[in-house]
Amino acid sequence: MTSTLNRLLETFARIGATPDGGVCRLTGTPEDGGARARLAAEIVSRQLGLLVDPIGNMFGVAALAPSSQEAVIVGSHLDSQPTGGRYDGVYGVLAGLLAVEAVAARAAAEPGKAKRNLVAANWTNEEGARFQPSLTGSSVFAGTLALDAALGLADGAGVTLGEALAAIGYRGTADLSLAPRRYVELHVEQGPLLEEKGVEIGIVIGCWAARKLSLVFHGEPSHTGPTRMARRRDALRAAARAIELHHCLVELGGSGAHASAARITVDPNSPNVTPCRVQVWFEFRHEDAAVAVALGDRFLAEARAAVASLGVDIEIAVDERRGTATLDPHGAALTAAVARELGFSAMEMKTIAGHDALALNKRMPASLIFVPSHNGLSHNPAEFTDEAALDKGLAVLTDVLWRMVTEE
Ligand SMILES: [Zn+2]
Known part of the structure; x- marks a missing residue:
């Protein structure tokens, strides 16, 4: 028998569905708007208070303890990558909503137990696929990214996040006045x-820590036919050398780091002009921030040396360093206790991927709970977690939230 959670996941998987079984719900698109509208209806139908803040974060507020100015927040994101799966983000939003509903019902049945309020959240632009940087809504909420700067982020066509949110009706005006606990x-x-x-x-x-380097390779445009080979200053060839070097540094270095060069823009991108400007987004991730930083330094030095003979210069457009972080130890202890009580096996681990919880951890103690991903696949239409595993996660989440709203 399919649970409410899995039925809701089915419903949302149809919004922005791709022919290969995945979803594409980029921030601020009609598909994102459709998922948001459906979430808003689900929030309202559960008698929760619906709020949309100026960066489009959506909240469903359960006033469990009206005399308290505090709230525990649970959430994730509805936006996806272009090759998104059916679970990334939306699982946490829908499980969060159902957990809030269950905790609210229990609080009503056990009056006086809840000491603070509970809020289900959908954070804007977690993925950073259409607008960079990622974790936008949660970073604005955490106070580490200014609202104006976030609204002004532009996509590849020059449309700003503010314009895109307004176009789908989710540039809100409300603020969550409750203090996040x-x-x-x-x-x-x-x-x-x-x-x-x-x-x-x-x-x-x-x-894990990450160092993200966006590098611009500057060459010179010239005709791809008559220009002598020695005269060419080909920025794409230089970028190719750097990309291979970047991977070799990690593969041969034995550091255990992960590396990717996953986005590239080529100008003028004409078959008959040698590329004169190429931008590549590189990243190193490692459990130790010092290793990620050192790998980046070594890569920059070696890349500059490797492309010098091509007459190409490297400009650093972005050098973003994300440090390691420790998530809420109290939340981890509660999660371990709840998993034990429910008879589920559990283990401590670190996340290599970024999550809203990491952005929010800068303002409030944040916890992150994982359920298994089949074959470890994500950002892929074949992303899969079985129904029973998803329901176990919801069961743990619900009891963790109950404890957080009822404890002293
Ligand atoms: Zn996600």
Whole structure:
């Protein structure tokens, strides 16, 4: 028998569905608007107070303890990558909503127990696929990204996030006035560890560090036919050298780091002009921030040396360093206790992927709970977690939230 959670996931998987079984719901598109409208209806139908803030974050407020100015927040994101799966983000939003509903029902049945309020959230532009940087709505909420700067982020066509949100009716005016006490997020792991170890619940205690470098390779436009080879200053050839070098540094270095060069723009991108300006987004991720930084330094030095003979210069457009973080130890202890009581196996782990919980952890103690991802696949239409595993995550989340709203 399919649970309410899995039926809701089915419903949302049809919004922005792609022919290969995945979803594409980029921030501020009609598909994002459709998912938001459906979530708003689900919030209202559960008698929760619906709020939309100026960066489009959506909240469903359960006033469990009206005399309290505090709230525990639970949430994730409805936006997806272009090759998104059916669980990334939306699982945490829908499980969060159902957990809030269940905790509210229990609070009504046990009056006086709840000491603070509970809020279900959908954070804007977690993925950063259409607008960079990622984690936009949660960073604005955490106070680490200015609202005006966030609204002014432009996509590849020059449309700003503010314009895109207004176009779908989700540039709100409300603010969540309750003081956030704790945040909890439930998410699919997006990696292989839980499945490999046969463990049902991942208790995320911290995150890997990342260094993200966006480099611009400056060459010179010239005709691809008559220009002599030695005369060419080909920025794409230089970028190709750097990309291979970047991967080799990680593969041969034995550091255990992860590396990617996953986005590239080529100008003028004509078959008959040698590329004169190429921008590539590189990243290194490692458990130790110092290793990620050192890999970036070594890569920059070696890349400059490798492309010098091509007459190409490298400009650093972005050098973003994300440090490691420790998530809420109290939330981790509660999650471990609840998993034990419910009879689910659990293990502590670190997240390599970014999550809203990491952005929000800068303002409030934040917790992150994982369920297994089949084959570790994510950002892929074949992303899959079975129904029973999804329901176990919801069961853990619900009891963790109950404890957080009722404890002293
Ligand atoms: Zn996600």
